[in-house]
Amino acid sequence: MEMAIAEIITIGNEVVIGRTINTNASHIAWRLTSIGFMVKRIIAIRDDEEDIKQTIVDSIRKNPNLIVTSGGLGPTYDDKTLESIGNALNLGLEINQEALAMIKEKYSKKGLPLTEEREKMAYLPHGAMPVRNDEGIAPGVTFEYKGIQFLCTPGVPREMENVLENFILTHLKVKPNVFYYEESFTIKGVGESSLASVIKEIVKKYNLYVKSHPKGRELLDPELEIQIAGSSPSRDKIVDLVKSCRKELEEKIKEKFGVSPQ
Amino acid sequence: MEMAIAEIITIGNEVVIGRTINTNASHIAWRLTSIGFMVKRIIAIRDDEEDIKQTIVDSIRKNPNLIVTSGGLGPTYDDKTLESIGNALNLGLEINQEALAMIKEKYSKKGLPLTEEREKMAYLPHGAMPVRNDEGIAPGVTFEYKGIQFLCTPGVPREMENVLENFILTHLKVKPNVFYYEESFTIKGVGESSLASVIKEIVKKYNLYVKSHPKGRELLDPELEIQIAGSSPSRDKIVDLVKSCRKELEEKIKEKFGVSPQ
Structure with a gap:
C-alpha cells in the first residue's frame, strides 16, 4: 500500500x-x-x-x-x-x-x-x-x-x-486508501526522560506513532500528554491496534511508576 | 547594504x-x-x-x-x-x-x-x-x-x-545592520479590492511593505488592518519614512472614500 x-x-x-x-x-x-x-x-x-x-x-x-x-x-x-x-x-x-x-x-x-x-x-x-x-x-x-x-x-x-x-x-482525485486514527491520555508525575525507554519499547512492538507532549516542567511538575496514532487500509484494524497499544502502555506506566493515566 | x-x-x-x-x-x-x-x-x-x-x-x-x-x-x-x-x-x-x-x-x-x-x-x-x-x-x-x-x-x-x-x-555572529519598523491602523467600510489601487500607488512611491489584512467580509462589513513596515540602516530614516507613508495613505483614503482611520 x-x-x-x-x-x-x-x-x-x-x-x-x-x-x-x-x-x-x-x-x-x-x-x-x-x-x-x-x-x-x-x-x-x-x-x-x-x-x-x-x-x-x-x-x-x-x-x-x-x-x-x-x-x-x-x-x-x-x-x-x-x-x-x-x-x-x-x-x-x-x-x-x-x-x-x-x-x-x-x-x-x-x-x-x-x-x-x-x-x-x-x-x-x-x-x-x-x-x-x-x-x-x-x-x-x-x-x-x-x-x-x-x-x-x-x-x-x-x-x-x-x-x-x-x-x-x-475535485479531489487522490483518494488515500487508509484510515487515520488516534487516541491520547495524560499522565502526571512522570518526566519525559523517564518515560522515553518505555515508549521506545512499545513503538518497536506496535509500529505506531507514539509521542509524549510535555505539558508541565520535566523536573518541577512533570505532566505528559501521550498521543498514539496510526493509519491503515482497515478502519477496524487501526482502531483495535491503537486501543491495544494504549492499554499496554497504560499498564506499563502504572507498573513502573505507580501512576494512572487521566 | x-x-x-x-x-x-x-x-x-x-x-x-x-x-x-x-x-x-x-x-x-x-x-x-x-x-x-x-x-x-x-x-x-x-x-x-x-x-x-x-x-x-x-x-x-x-x-x-x-x-x-x-x-x-x-x-x-x-x-x-x-x-x-x-x-x-x-x-x-x-x-x-x-x-x-x-x-x-x-x-x-x-x-x-x-x-x-x-x-x-x-x-x-x-x-x-x-x-x-x-x-x-x-x-x-x-x-x-x-x-x-x-x-x-x-x-x-x-x-x-x-x-x-x-x-x-x-552567540549570534551575524548582526544585521538594519533597523525594522512598522505601524498599522484600521479602516472600516472599504473593501480590499477598492483599496488595492491606492496601496499599489503608494508602494511604488515609498518602496515599503504595505499590506491590507482583511478583518471583516469584503462585501458585508469590510474592515481592513493596514500594516506599513520597512527596514533601514538608519533608525530615524525608517521611522520617518513609515510615518510619512502612513500619513499620505490615510489622507488618500479619507479623500477617496471619506473614511478616517482608527
Whole structure:
C-alpha cells in the first residue's frame, strides 16, 4: 500500500515575519491527515514571485500526490500566487470564463462593477479550474501537473476552509486508501526522560506513532500528554491496534511508576 | 547594504499533522525580524531522519546567514535533530563535555542519575557549542557550516524562547545592520479590492511593505488592518519614512472614500 503524500505551501509576508500565526497550515494539515494523507512538509514563504516559483519547483521535485497552497489569490498587487505558478510551470495565465462568471455575479449582486483588480482574480493557469468560494470572492484553483494535483486556496481562513471542503467534495482525485486514527491520555508525575525507554519499547512492538507532549516542567511538575496514532487500509484494524497499544502502555506506566493515566 | 537572511526549520510530527499550531515558528520569525533579519522561509517537517537531512541540505543550498531549528533535542527516541544534522553534514555526533556538565548538574540537583536517555542530550555535532537552557534540560546547540550560523533550539516553547534569547545575547555572529519598523491602523467600510489601487500607488512611491489584512467580509462589513513596515540602516530614516507613508495613505483614503482611520 502506498501512502498519499501532501505538501502545504502558505504564501504571505505576514506569516514569515511572524506577525500572523500560521493557523491555515494547521487546518489544512489536520484536514488532509484526517482523510488519510501523509503531510510531509509545510512551507511558509513571502509574497515574492521568485520565492514562490522556486518553492513550487522544489515541491514538484519531491513528487507528492497533492500540493495545497494558501494565500495570494486576492485582488491586490502583492497577490502573486497564480501568476508565479503559471510562470514557474510555463502554463501562463489566461482568463477563465467560469471563474469570471463567479466573480462577476458576486460583485453585481452588490451593484459593483468589474474593475481591473477584481477581474485579476479570474486569471488562472492554463488548464486550471475554479473551485467555489462561498465565503468570499476569489475562487480556489485546481489543476494537475506531472500527475500532481494542485489546490490553491485564498489566505483568509474562512475562505480557505470553504474552498478546501468544496475541493475535497468535488475535485479531489487522490483518494488515500487508509484510515487515520488516534487516541491520547495524560499522565502526571512522570518526566519525559523517564518515560522515553518505555515508549521506545512499545513503538518497536506496535509500529505506531507514539509521542509524549510535555505539558508541565520535566523536573518541577512533570505532566505528559501521550498521543498514539496510526493509519491503515482497515478502519477496524487501526482502531483495535491503537486501543491495544494504549492499554499496554497504560499498564506499563502504572507498573513502573505507580501512576494512572487521566 | 546586504540583508541578513534567515531560514526557520521546525521539526515535529505534531505540527505537520496539524495537531499543534506552529507558534514556535512565529515567535522565532518575529524575534529575528525585530533584530533586522529577513526570514525567507519557514519549513515544518516530521521527526524523520531522511526528511531532516534533506531539509537541512536544501536550506544550506539557499545560502542564508542563519538557520534556526526547533524541536527534536530531547531525550526520546523520536528526537532526531542533532543526529540527522550530524549525519547530513558529515560532522557526526560526539559527547560535548560542557553540555554534559549542564545536563548532569540539573539532574543531580534533583538527586537523579544520568541515564542513557539523559546523556543523549549531550551528544552534539562535531565542533558545536551548547547554548544555555534556563527553562529545561536539553541545551540549545550552535555551530557554523560553510559560513552559515546554525542554532538548534528545543521544541517546548518556553525552552525555545529562552535558548533563542541566550543565543542572541551571547552567540549570534551575524548582526544585521538594519533597523525594522512598522505601524498599522484600521479602516472600516472599504473593501480590499477598492483599496488595492491606492496601496499599489503608494508602494511604488515609498518602496515599503504595505499590506491590507482583511478583518471583516469584503462585501458585508469590510474592515481592513493596514500594516506599513520597512527596514533601514538608519533608525530615524525608517521611522520617518513609515510615518510619512502612513500619513499620505490615510489622507488618500479619507479623500477617496471619506473614511478616517482608527
